[in-house]
Amino acid sequence: MIKYILSDIEGTTTSISFVVDTLFPYFLEQLPLWRQKMDLPEVKAQIEATQALVLAEEGKTIDAEQAFDYLEAWCKADRKAGPLKALQGIVWKAAYLNGQIKGHLYPEVADCLKNWKEKGLELGIYSSGSVAAQKLLFGYSEAGDLTPLFSHYFDTKVGHKRESQSYQNIQQAIGLPAYEILFLSDVPEELAAARAAGLQTGHLLRPGTAPSQFKGYANFNQIQID
Ligand SMILES: CSCCC(=O)C(=O)COP(=O)(O)O
Numbered sequence: 001m002i003k004y005i006l007s008d009i010e011g012t013t014t015s016i017s018f019v020v021d022t023l024f025p026y027f028l029e030q031l032p033l034w035r036q037k038m039d040l041p042e043v044k045a046q047i048e049a050t051q052a053l054v055l056a057e058e059g060k061t062i063d064a065e066q067a068f069d070y071l072e073a074w075c076k077a078d079r080k081a082g083p084l085k086a087l088q089g090i091v092w093k094a095a096y097l098n099g100q101i102k103g104h105l106y107p108e109v110a111d112c113l114k115n116w117k118e119k120g121l122e123l124g125i126y127s128s129g130s131v132a133a134q135k136l137l138f139g140y141s142e143a144g145d146l147t148p149l150f151s152h153y154f155d156t157k158v159g160h161k162r163e164s165q166s167y168q169n170i171q172q173a174i175g176l177p178a179y180e181i182l183f184l185s186d187v188p189e190e191l192a193a194a195r196a197a198g199l200q201t202g203h204l205l206r207p208g209t210a211p212s213q214f215k216g217y218a219n220f221n222q223i224q225i226d
């Protein structure tokens with residue numbers, strides 16, 4: 001019996017277009033201003049993390065300006081790199097707080113999440129977006145503040161989404177048997193990794209997503225929890 005629903009964000013609760021056509025352009029537009037703020041501790045930490053990642057991956061030592069160039073290029077390439085995701089969360093914060101951006105949700109998502117919670121299920125999020133960015137999206141969503149619904153938020157600090165060890169780490173953090181956790185995502189490789197860790201899986205087939213070997217659902221209303 002399912003006791004916990006763990007959901008992906010982009011392509012599952014939220015359209016890919018919101019991320020690619022609203023969030024990423026806002027980040028890229030604001031990035032030149034943040035180059036001027038590279039001494040802020042939270043920005044400096046992500047520059048240093050970018051420098052460490054480039055050194056590890058390419059054996060190259062880069063300065064802070066070059067780190068910003070990498071972050072810009074990674075955003076344009078939709079690379080799910082930890083320092084980029086952390087900086088995006090920092091940059092997006094102002095736009096959520098001043099109402100310029102509201103987190104997109106597919107129409108049935110908020111009500112389904114509330115119904116599941118009322119039925120006694122626990123809810124969690126696992127996304128490549130940073131935990132801070134996840135809380136902004138659900139805290140300032142089109143359906144209001146949904147953050148009280150969630151017991152846990154996981155990002156790639158727990159591991160990458162296509163690796164089964166990440167789901168084992170999540171299962172241990174949640175403290176329920178793996179078969180009582182249902183993971184929802186639009187990406188079959190993520191579902192395969194979750195299944196390998198013993199989780200149940202559901203493939204969200206939002207417009208533009210192709211079916212796979214995993215049980216598919218056009219939207220959250222189709223997911224029956226007994
Ligand atoms: C919650 S932050 C906005 C989405 C984002 O940047 C991202 O990388 C989402 O990836 P997901 O793992 O939710 O498909």
Ligand SMILES: [Mg+2]
Nearest residue numbers: 008010011186
């Ligand atoms: Mg996704």
